[in-house]
Amino acid sequence: MTPMVDLAFLLVTFFMLTTKFAPEEPVAVDMPSSTSEIRLPDTDILTITISKEGSVFFNMDGKYTRATLLGKMGDKYGQSFTPEETAKFALLPSFGVPMNALKGYLDLSPEDRKLVKQPGIPCDSVHNELQDWIVMSRISNPKLRIAVKGDGNANYPVVKEVIKTLVDRKVNRFNLITNLERTAKAKE
Amino acid sequence: MSEVQQQGGGGKGDGKVRSKKSSTKIDMTPMVDLAFLLLTFFMLTTTFNKPQTMEIIMPEKPKEEEDQPLVNEKKVVTLLLSKDDKIYYYVGITDPTVEVTDFSKDGIRKTLLDYNAAIKDMTVLIKPADNARYKNVVDILDEMNITNIKRYAIVDITPVDNNLIKKKDGGETATK
Numbered sequence: 001m002t003p004m005v006d007l008a009f010l011l012v013t014f015f016m017l018t019t020k021f022a023p024e025e026p027v028a029v030d031m032p033s034s035t036s037e038i039r040l041p042d043t044d045i046l047t048i049t050i051s052k053e054g055s056v057f058f059n060m061d062g063k064y065t066r067a068t069l070l071g072k073m074g075d076k077y078g079q080s081f082t083p084e085e086t087a088k089f090a091l092l093p094s095f096g097v098p099m100n101a102l103k104g105y106l107d108l109s110p111e112d113r114k115l116v117k118q119p120g121i122p123c124d125s126v127h128n129e130l131q132d133w134i135v136m137s138r139i140s141n142p143k144l145r146i147a148v149k150g151d152g153n154a155n156y157p158v159v160k161e162v163i164k165t166l167v168d169r170k171v172n173r174f175n176l177i178t179n180l181e182r183t184a185k186a187k188e
Numbered sequence: 189m190s191e192v193q194q195q196g197g198g199g200k201g202d203g204k205v206r207s208k209k210s211s212t213k214i215d216m217t218p219m220v221d222l223a224f225l226l227l228t229f230f231m232l233t234t235t236f237n238k239p240q241t242m243e244i245i246m247p248e249k250p251k252e253e254e255d256q257p258l259v260n261e262k263k264v265v266t267l268l269l270s271k272d273d274k275i276y277y278y279v280g281i282t283d284p285t286v287e288v289t290d291f292s293k294d295g296i297r298k299t300l301l302d303y304n305a306a307i308k309d310m311t312v313l314i315k316p317a318d319n320a321r322y323k324n325v326v327d328i329l330d331e332m333n334i335t336n337i338k339r340y341a342i343v344d345i346t347p348v349d350n351n352l353i354k355k356k357d358g359g360e361t362a363t364k
Binding site: 156 | 243246
């Protein structure tokens with residue numbers, strides 16, 4: 001009996017360790033493939049997700065920097081967040097709600113949050129909240145690297161807006177997250 | 189290991205009992221050892237499927253128009269990415285002849301390799317049209333990587349280019 005229990009514990013430990021890190025995404029993103037072999041660093045990453053429908057989602061790692069980020073964004077948009085809301089925000093996965101809806105979104109329970117259809121963060125030239133998120137994130141964490149995770153079928157104009165926003169904010173260096181292409185490279 | 193010598197000094201009468209005991213009790217230390225070894229092994233070797241990235245560096249916004257670098261137009265190859273994974277390409281700027289190709293291996297890659305061999309210091313302008321998809325852009329950047337082209341830029345599409353695509357499409361349907 002004891003060996004079986006041992007094995008069971010072993011498997012439990014193993015599966016716990018391997019499955020825990022899969023981050024939950026509000027949208028399924030089918031990334032395009034490339035032959036690039038640079039790996040994305042683990043920490044200090046700001047991910048801008050572009051869904052197939054063209055909505056933009058924002059995610060940044062680092063629990064503490066996220067708390068400062070929310071405070072700064074709150075100041076900028078004249079909103080104050082309670083400590084509970086800040087704590088919830090620090091653990092939030094990718095989100096895509098405009099600032100005026102963020103408070104309501106944070107007050108929902110995690111289950112309800114999954115059911116909400118997120119409209120995406122506004123990033124057009126008239127009303128660009130994405131640029132504020134980017135600027136404030138970089139103030140909160142200067143080491144931040146920016147990665148764009150786009151769906152292969154997303155229309156280019158949205159991507160263009162995001163890239164334009166980044167370049168406007170003097171972020172000239174960023175990463176595009178892709179899958180590894182299995183086909184062989186061209187002979188040189 | 190500690191079990192073996194437990195009753196070391198016992199009499200002969202206990203012999204049977206002892207042998208029964210030893211048949212039911214298995215020393216499982218090696219197995220647990222192995223289990224832990226495996227656990228350690230998996231923990232150390234599992235990579236959590238980290239995604240790949242392409243790093244791109246966009247040029248800084250020029251402060252004035254004069255700051256833009258000048259390029260010889262004969263060395264410029266323009267790629268227009270359009271819908272249905274089509275690529276329209278032409279060399280030069282004034283009165284270009286537009287060709288159509290696709291993302292297959294014999295399509296754009298061959299074209300780019302040919303041009304790269306023919307034109308020294310070639311500059312590629314990538315202009316994704318509004319009906320292009322993000323995948324096309326990543327694919328073409330990847331092709332730049334594969335064909336080892338060093339000078340390329342992603343540029344906004346102009347109305348002139350849109351007209352070129354339209355003209356090309358119109359001409360094709362007319363000949364069919």
